[in-house]
Amino acid sequence: MLYTSTRDSSLKYSAAKCFVQGLSVEGGLFVPESFPEICLDEIAAMSEMSYSERAFKVLSRYLTDFSQSELLDCINSAYNTKFDEMGVAPLHYVDDSTAVMELYHGPTLAFKDVALQILPHFLKHAKVKENENALILILVATSGDTGKAALEGFSDVEGMGISVFFPNEGVSKMQQAQMCTQEGNNVFVCAVNGNFDDAQTGVKKIFADTSIKEDLLKQNIKLSSANSINWGRLVPQVVYYFSAYADMIKDKKIKVGDKVNFVVPTGNFGDILAGYYAMKMGLPVNKLICASNKNKVLTEFFETGIYNANREFFKTQSPSMDILISSNLERLLYDLSGKDDTFVASLMGQLKENGEYKITDEMFKELTSVFAAGYADEEKTASAIKKMWQENSYCIDTHTAVGVAVYEDYKKGTNDNTPTVLLSTASPYKFPHAVLEAIFNKAPVDEFDAADEIKKMGVKQPKQIAELKTKPVLHKAVCNKEDMPKTILNAVK
Numbered sequence: 001m002l003y004t005s006t007r008d009s010s011l012k013y014s015a016a017k018c019f020v021q022g023l024s025v026e027g028g029l030f031v032p033e034s035f036p037e038i039c040l041d042e043i044a045a046m047s048e049m050s051y052s053e054r055a056f057k058v059l060s061r062y063l064t065d066f067s068q069s070e071l072l073d074c075i076n077s078a079y080n081t082k083f084d085e086m087g088v089a090p091l092h093y094v095d096d097s098t099a100v101m102e103l104y105h106g107p108t109l110a111f112k113d114v115a116l117q118i119l120p121h122f123l124k125h126a127k128v129k130e131n132e133n134a135l136i137l138i139l140v141a142t143s144g145d146t147g148k149a150a151l152e153g154f155s156d157v158e159g160m161g162i163s164v165f166f167p168n169e170g171v172s173k174m175q176q177a178q179m180c181t182q183e184g185n186n187v188f189v190c191a192v193n194g195n196f197d198d199a200q201t202g203v204k205k206i207f208a209d210t211s212i213k214e215d216l217l218k219q220n221i222k223l224s225s226a227n228s229i230n231w232g233r234l235v236p237q238v239v240y241y242f243s244a245y246a247d248m249i250k251d252k253k254i255k256v257g258d259k260v261n262f263v264v265p266t267g268n269f270g271d272i273l274a275g276y277y278a279m280k281m282g283l284p285v286n287k288l289i290c291a292s293n294k295n296k297v298l299t300e301f302f303e304t305g306i307y308n309a310n311r312e313f314f315k316t317q318s319p320s321m322d323i324l325i326s327s328n329l330e331r332l333l334y335d336l337s338g339k340d341d342t343f344v345a346s347l348m349g350q351l352k353e354n355g356e357y358k359i360t361d362e363m364f365k366e367l368t369s370v371f372a373a374g375y376a377d378e379e380k381t382a383s384a385i386k387k388m389w390q391e392n393s394y395c396i397d398t399h400t401a402v403g404v405a406v407y408e409d410y411k412k413g414t415n416d417n418t419p420t421v422l423l424s425t426a427s428p429y430k431f432p433h434a435v436l437e438a439i440f441n442k443a444p445v446d447e448f449d450a451a452d453e454i455k456k457m458g459v460k461q462p463k464q465i466a467e468l469k470t471k472p473v474l475h476k477a478v479c480n481k482e483d484m485p486k487t488i489l490n491a492v493k
């Protein structure tokens, strides 16, 4: 399997090269040249497999430059011991045809662990394959969850460094505590005055700045990305779509070949794009339902075919979805346009210049045949948490609740009764204040007190929460977005 760029399809790279490089030279994103097929018989066989075995099935089709033992090392290092006893992607059935896929049983209590526990191991092997001797410095802009998950994945991994920028006051207190207490000799954490897009734009600028790259290279340091634009972030997420489907077969909720909907709380469009890739590989999908919060740029895009980022930015209770530029959408556009790299490059140019672009009618038709979309404002999101608790004694976080609320609207609007998987992207313990507010209209101000209240409701508390309370704050740096390049250079000195 070779990979190319969304903005220059003449380029051909191995998976290892894509992992190490992160972003293509001309700014495009790496995409597989084709989608490997997994047939229904193979999917049926997955129902008897462990998560790691399912991961091997899917990943071996894409990482053809990795040997079997290398791939097994990656999978086992990531998934055998780092997730709690529930496993990587367990299903919780709300009713007979609706399952919640809990993707938050990893070390940082959010779904990003699924990718970020394995990415460092992909990189470890990829470096050897690419004869890369430099220290790889992973640069991350985070809206909250990626940062901690990346820190946790890369901390003290030999030959790697990790630097994380998060929007000051744009993440929850719990998220901030998680990041600022991170241990490890190769970690750097810094708050940026601004929102997530400021932090992300700053990181993208550093990647594009040749003089910084030269300065770093003098110290034998090369930059790479762990944002969801890295192929190594995306490909592990394809696995759990197959896993959910296989579990539903095993649990006798569906028969092999039946179609399933997936509802995905969406920000940077990485998670839902992985679902699209799974569908392209042969997973029977009816609709992929893209759920947004009050920052509903994607909802409007799915309604009109116009992506318009020129709008007010809202801070919500689902901060990991507070995004106006969903970077991974570029990969979908590439596919929908019939791999038209020139057209994609022009759309991305328009986005950069004017904050807006429009896709062709043909692409729009294709888009809406696969995707549905909706958004939930703060009030609706809170109601979804409350309703889920009252009716099912099941506690969900704010991000998951956006998906639940959007799905409820979708069902009302379409009468579609296709079996559905709701992706649950974070533990309610990650946003305890907002969760309690939603259910009881009041909550302790302190996030840790709020977490203890949730425990009293009978929801199992992960051990990480108690540990976090006593950990010392190790990172206190704050910078302006213009100073991010300087900050990085100082940090590596």
Ligand SMILES: *Cc1c(COP(=O)(O)O)cnc(C)c1O
Binding pocket: 110, 111, 112, 145, 146, 228, 265, 266, 267, 268, 269, 270, 271, 272, 320, 321, 399, 400, 425, 426
């Ligand atoms: C990152 C994140 C999302 C959004 O995922 P994307 O891949 O960026 O669309 C949703 N929920 C939570 C909890 C997240 O951390």
